[in-house]
Amino acid sequence: MNHQRHRQCRGTTPVRKGYGPTSFWLQDPKAVFDHLALQEGTVFVDAGCGAGEYSLFAAGLLGEKGRVIALDTVKTSIEQLNVLALEEGKTNVTGHVCDITAPLPLETGSVDVLMLSTVLHIKSVRDQAESMFSEFRRALRPDGMLAVLECKKEEANFGPPLHSRLSAEDVEALAAPCGFEKHSELLLEHTYLACFQPR
Numbered sequence: 001m002n003h004q005r006h007r008q009c010r011g012t013t014p015v016r017k018g019y020g021p022t023s024f025w026l027q028d029p030k031a032v033f034d035h036l037a038l039q040e041g042t043v044f045v046d047a048g049c050g051a052g053e054y055s056l057f058a059a060g061l062l063g064e065k066g067r068v069i070a071l072d073t074v075k076t077s078i079e080q081l082n083v084l085a086l087e088e089g090k091t092n093v094t095g096h097v098c099d100i101t102a103p104l105p106l107e108t109g110s111v112d113v114l115m116l117s118t119v120l121h122i123k124s125v126r127d128q129a130e131s132m133f134s135e136f137r138r139a140l141r142p143d144g145m146l147a148v149l150e151c152k153k154e155e156a157n158f159g160p161p162l163h164s165r166l167s168a169e170d171v172e173a174l175a176a177p178c179g180f181e182k183h184s185e186l187l188l189e190h191t192y193l194a195c196f197q198p199r
C-alpha cells in the first residue's frame with residue numbers, strides 16, 4: 001500500500017458543500033478495514049468506487065490471493081484506477097465500467113465483502129435500492145458482508161447536503177426487505193459503516 005500517498009492526502013479533506021469526491025480522508029481508513037477484518041483470499045467489491053481509494057487500500061491488505069473488483073459508471077475513473085493499480089504493483093485490482101443499479105457482472109455467491117461507500121445517498125442509486133440490494137445479495141456468499149459507508153445525517157460543511165444524507169436506520173430500512181440483517185455498525189467522527197449479512 002502506498003502509505004506515503006495516503007499520508008499526503010489525509011488532512012486535506014475537501015471542506016465544501018456538495019458531493020465530495022471521496023469519504024476516504026474523512027476517517028482513518030484503517031478503522032474501516034479493521035472493522036471489516038478482510039481475510040486472505042477475500043473477494044472485495046467496491047461498488048461506485050470513484051477514484052478507488054478504498055479499492056487500493058483493500059488490495060494492499062488482501063495480498064496476491066485476494067481480489068478487488070472496482071465498479072463505477074465513470075470510464076475515466078476506472079481507467080485511472082487501473083493505471084494506478086498497475087503503477088503500485090497491485091495486480092489483484094480490476095476496475096470495470098459498470099452501472100451498479102443494473103445486473104452485475106459477478107457470479108452468484110462469489111463475493112465476500114461488497115462495499116458501497118458514499119454512493120447510496122445519490123438519488124438515482126437510492127431510487128433503485130430494492131433491485132440493487134437484491135442483486136448484491138445474489139452476488140454475495142451466504143456468509144458474505146454488505147458494508148455501507150455514509151456520512152452521518154448531520155449538518156456539515158462538506159459532503160452531501162443534509163436532505164440527501166441517510167442515517168444508519170434509513171440504510172437498514174432499504175436493505176432489510178432485500179434479505180439483509182444488520183451485523184454491526186462502526187461509528188466514526190463524520191461517517192458510519194453499517195454492515196449487513198444475508199439472512
Ligand SMILES: C[S@@+](CC[C@H](N)C(=O)[O-])C[C@H]1O[C@@H](n2cnc3c(N)ncnc32)[C@H](O)[C@@H]1O
Pocket residue numbers: 019020021022023024047048049050051052053054071072073074077098099100101116117118119122125
Ligand atoms: C461520492 S463518490 C464515492 C466514491 C467512492 N466510493 C469513495 O467513497 O471514495 C460516488 C461514486 O458513485 C458513482 N456512481 C453513482 N451512480 C453509480 C451507478 N449507478 N453505478 C456505478 N457507480 C455509480 C459515481 O460515479 C461516484 O464515483
